Amino acid sequence: MNLDKLFAWAIGIAIAFAVIGRLDDLQTWVWKTQAKLIYQSRTKTWGSPRFFPDNKTEVQVKIKANVAK
Numbered sequence: 582m583n584l585d586k587l588f589a590w591a592i593g594i595a596i597a598f599a600v601i602g603r604l605d606d607l608q609t610w611v612w613k614t615q616a617k618l619i620y621q622s623r624t625k626t627w628g629s630p631r632f633f634p635d636n637k638t639e640v641q642v643k644i645k646a647n648v649a650k
Contacts, residue, residue: 598607
């Protein structure tokens with residue numbers, strides 16, 4: 582595969598965002614795009630992927646564990 586041009590574009594975009602001080606915005610956009618791509622390409626047998634931590638779920642599990650004791 583010829584990825585030389587793709588690497589050059591990616592490095593150029595990263596350098597451009599770094600120069601203007603918006604590299605964090607680029608990273609956020611990449612994460613959201615990756616999550617959207619994975620979500621759209623899922624099948625019915627995958628279940629529900631969790632990309633970001635859910636603090637409510639952790640609290641509910643701890644409460645259930647304490648009630649069971």
